[in-house]
Amino acid sequence: MEKRTYYINVGTGEVLEDSTALDYEFEISATEDDIAKLQELFEETDNSSQGSYATSWLPWKVYYSNETNQEYDYYLTEVYRTLHRLGSEQTKRHIETMNVLENGI
Template identity: 85%
Template sequence: MDKKTYYINVGTGEVLEDKAALNYEFEISATEEELDKLQELFEETDNSSQGSYATSWLPWKVYYSNEVNQEYDYYLTEVYRAIHQLGSEQTKRHIESMNVLENGV
């Protein structure tokens, strides 16, 4: 399968083909299958963030004692891991400088 270039905004979960369409953070090259997997990770991150938000109003809860927060962190790390694997050299360097990937790349 042929790879195409996509532009990613992690904060909004957007994946676009048009470089000028938004403020993007990362550039990747991906097949349709790889792109589908990344979009599934964005969906899982979004689903888990909604549960995490509900518990954020409880100041006596320790962040990591909540499974929902751990789930959100897991999926967000997986998003960055996938972007790193598919990313341009600049994208890879940027993600590595962020130190967001646990247990290496």
């Protein structure tokens, strides 16, 4: 399968083909299958984010005692792992400086 260049905004979960269409954070080179998997990860991250919000206002809950928070961290880490694997050299360097791959988010 042919790889194409895509531009990613993690905060909004957007995958763009046009770098001028919207602000983006990362540039990757990916196949259509790679993009489908990345979009699934964005969906899982969004779903788990909504679940963790429900308990975020409870001051007596420790962040990691909530399984939903752990699920959110897992999927967000997988998003960054995927972006690192598919990313340009600049994308890879930026993600490495974030320290999100080894220790979780």
